Amino acid sequence: MKNTIPTIVTALGVSCLSASAYELHEWGTFTSVSGSDGVLLNGLHHEEERLPFFVRALDGMQNRGPGMVKGLIRPLKNVTIKMETPVIYFYSDEPFTAEVKVGFNGGSISQWYPERSAGETVPKIAKPLGFDSSLIPPFAALKSDVFKLAGGIDFSESRSGSIEWKVDVLDLKADRGLVFKPGETLNWLRPRNPKANVLKVGEQYEDYLFYRGVGNFPLPIKFTVDTNETLTISNLSSDKVPFMFVHEVTNEGVTRFHSIPNGLAASGVMKVTTSDLREHTDWHRPVYQEMFKGLTGTGLTAEESHGMIQTWWDSYFSRPGLRVFWVMPGSDTENILPLSVKPAPEKIVRTIVGRSEIIRPSMEQKMVKEFLIKDPKKSKWGQYLHDRFGHAYQQRVKQLLPKETAGK
Incomplete structure (x- = not known):
């Protein structure tokens, strides 16, 4: 990826001119829960992994620690989708400055790092409730007047989130020690990528741009389970789902899975019976290998694929339940998370993984x-x-x- 435009380098190693050739890669997750009938369920505002204290957030939607929720102060309703840990990397032989904008059709970008230059806002909280309002089940909602005073957001209503950054992409020889920050958590460190450029936003440094959010919108794929416990996967998209992986930990602690490396064609339907799920006592290595092959097959680098699997390992694979991991078709990713970057990359790889938890009839x-x-x-x-x-x-x-x- 050689830059054909001459560059003027500052003391920080940032070009005053634009790059002509670079790559941008992104990975992240959409989490959802559905009943056996395939209907998405709400209440998905709980955090699963604690974020470092330095991560920024919309007012009232800060992360406070393990077991806490996205709307700690601000009450939320009808959240059916958690968008978790999208991270954006730059790969360039030359330093340059970029402008990045991500939209979120159907949701809010509630948390991010480094600090954004612009983005969505939320209504001010006229009267804080004084307790964790998001722990109130969505079906036992607050009275409408109290909900409004507390700055509540109902995600069943149309919503379009956004975030923007002005990014200095540093020279490949930039000091990687710049990205260190006290208070980093293990899952903040795992996405770090020594082959990507160090990024400088204001006076903050990191290997990647990070954002998270919550939303409510239909997914391009549906999962149902009949009384015979057969899983039916229906691709509602006009594009192919590139890769799928069915994984289950039974209540007895048995791990079983079924890899679908070729994915599912547009408008295709597939059935997975319990006999299709292979049981493994020593399952860690084969599960890791199948997911790694599936992710690298979408264009992610080895380092990016390792980072994604390791970041979400415990949440993905160690807890009871039936779940399907599937790579969102590119057209659906762009419709839900429209991305604009100036100057435009020579190549973009965006791998957004749907993590669909399905409740069996049993x-x-x-x-x-x-x-x-x-x-x-x-x-x-x-x-x-x-x-x-x-x-x-x-x-x-x-x-x-x-x-x-x-x-x-």
Whole structure:
């Protein structure tokens, strides 16, 4: 990637002119939860991984630590999608200055680093509630006047988020020690990429541009599970899904998976039975290898693929449940997360992975049974309610119960 335009280099190694040839790579995740009927469930405002204290956020949507939520002060409703850890890398032989803008159709970009130059805003909180309002289940919503005073956001209403950065892409010989910051977490370090250019935004340095968000929009793929426990995958997109990986940890702790390296054609439908899922006692290496091959097959570098898998390893693969990882078609990525960069890259690689958690009918039956047991000492309902997807589980149970029972 040689630059054919002469450059004037400052003391920081930043070109005063634009680069003519460079690559931009990005990876990230959309997380969703659906019932066996394929309908997306809400309540996905919980954080799964703590962010460092230096990460910026929209007012009232700061990350406060493990187990806390995106809307710590600001109440949120009808969040069906978590957009987690998109990171953007630059690869250039020459230093230059770039302007980056990312939109989010159907959601808000709630957290980011380095500091943005522009972006969406949220209404001011007229009257803070004094407690963690986002822990209130979305179906037991605050009264509308209180919700409004507390600056609440209802994501069932149309929303278009955005963020902009002005970035100095430094010379490849720039001191990589510049990116160090006290308070970095393990999952902040794992995406670090020694082959990418160090980025300078204002007086902040990092290997990548980071952002996160929450939203509510239909996905281009749907998952349903019938009473025979057969998973049906329907590609609703006009483009091919490049790669899919079905993974499950049973309640007994057994790991089983099924790789679909060729993905699913546009408008295609595929069925995965329980017998298609191979059980493994020593599953870590084969799961890692299959995911690595799938991600590099989309154009990510080895370093980027390692970073993504390792960042989300525990959340992806160590916890009970059925989930499908699938790479979003490029046209859908651009529709949901439109990206504009000046000067334009010679090549762009964007790998956004859908992480779809699906509740099996057998699990739904267990949750309903436990929910109906009134004695908390005998019921296991609490383990579902306090799960990272507890609000979604409770919404699904309410859907399955008779109306006269669900309202009690």
